[in-house]
Amino acid sequence: MTDRRRAILEGAARVIARQGVRGLRVADLAAEAGVSTALVYYHFEGRPGILRHALAFIGDRADRYTAASGSEAEARPSDPRRLLEQTLLREFQDLPEVRENSTAWGELRAHTVFDPELRDDLAAAGAAWVAEVAAPLAELCPAAPHAAVTAAAERLTALLEGLSVRWLSGLLSLKHAHVLMREAIGVELSRLGFPSVAD
Numbered sequence: 001m002t003d004r005r006r007a008i009l010e011g012a013a014r015v016i017a018r019q020g021v022r023g024l025r026v027a028d029l030a031a032e033a034g035v036s037t038a039l040v041y042y043h044f045e046g047r048p049g050i051l052r053h054a055l056a057f058i059g060d061r062a063d064r065y066t067a068a069s070g071s072e073a074e075a076r077p078s079d080p081r082r083l084l085e086q087t088l089l090r091e092f093q094d095l096p097e098v099r100e101n102s103t104a105w106g107e108l109r110a111h112t113v114f115d116p117e118l119r120d121d122l123a124a125a126g127a128a129w130v131a132e133v134a135a136p137l138a139e140l141c142p143a144a145p146h147a148a149v150t151a152a153a154e155r156l157t158a159l160l161e162g163l164s165v166r167w168l169s170g171l172l173s174l175k176h177a178h179v180l181m182r183e184a185i186g187v188e189l190s191r192l193g194f195p196s197v198a199d
Contacts, residue, residue, distance in 0.1 A: 001083065004033075004035055004043070005043050007033045007034060007035065007053070008029065008030075008033045008035060008039070008040055008043060008044070009053060009054055009179065010033070010057075011029050011030075011032035012029055012033075012050055012051075012053075012054040012057070013054060013057065013058055013061075013100055013101065013104045014100060014104075015028055015029050015032050016040075016054060016103075016107050016108065016152065017099075017100045017101075017103035017104040017107065020053030020107045020111070021107055021108060021110075021115075022056050022111070024047065024050070024051070026040050026041070026046075026047065026050070028031055028173075029050065040085040044079060046119055051108070051111075051117070051118055052118065052121050054104070054108075055108055055118060055122065055125060056121075056125075057134040058101050058104050058105055058108070059125050059128070059129075060080055061097065061101055062101055065090060065093065065095070065097060065098060065101075066086065066087050066090040066091065066121075067086075067095040080136035080137075080139040080140045081140060081189075083136045084133065084136040084137065084140070084185060085181075085185060087132060087133060087136070088133065088156060088157075088160055088181055088185065089178055089181055089182070091104075091160055091164060092164065092167055092174055092177045092178060092181070094174055099168060102164045102168055103168055105161075106161070106164070106165060106168075108122060109122060109161075111170070113137075120171070123174075126157070129157055130150065130153045130154050131153070131158055133151050133156055133157055134149050134152070134153035135190070136187050137149045137152055137153055137189070137192060138191060140192075140194050141189065141192035141193050142191055144192040146167035148191075148192060149192060152188040152191065152192055155188060156184060156185065158187055159180075159181070159184050160181065163177045163180060164177075172193065
């Protein structure tokens with residue numbers, strides 16, 4: 001990806017997070033990214049293209065910060081339980097990039113309630129996220145039916161989205177969001193037949 005294209009997508013994430021999808025104007029985006037409006041149109045052919053690419057950019061960026069760690073050796077835990085927790089808990093980091101990403105994701109999701117232009121792209125991104133969460137669940141609970149594992153992953157990702165809104169709004173502390181998410185992971189693993197510490 002070129003530096004200018006990345007700057008435009010970073011600018012789109014910031015503008016969407018601050019002003020919502022309806023507030024995204026190409027001129028504002030160009031100013032935010034420090035480029036001309038002609039360059040924005042050249043790369044994305046207008047607002048629908050910007051929104052689709054911004055959604056993909058936000059997803060890719062989330063993949064990076066949920067996988068990133070202090071060192072490459074720690075980047076991706078081999079233990080499925082740790083991987084599951086890392087994938088979900090790193091969505092709650094008090095970092096500008098994470099806050100911006102979570103807010104922009106919520107704005108894009110809310111936009112599809114009344115305007116279906118992004119619905120298919122958002123559904124595909126959501127399905128990929130559910131599959132990512134389902135993979136370690138399936139590894140931890142190999143006897144669990146696929147449908148049950150997928151349903152557990154759907155509940156965990158939906159809970160994360162709800163907790164994220166409360167955390168971003170200041171209604172929930174970061175620490176409490178982590179506690180609630182860890183408890184939910186335990187509940188879902190138990191439902192899938194993963195042995196508890198007491199077993």
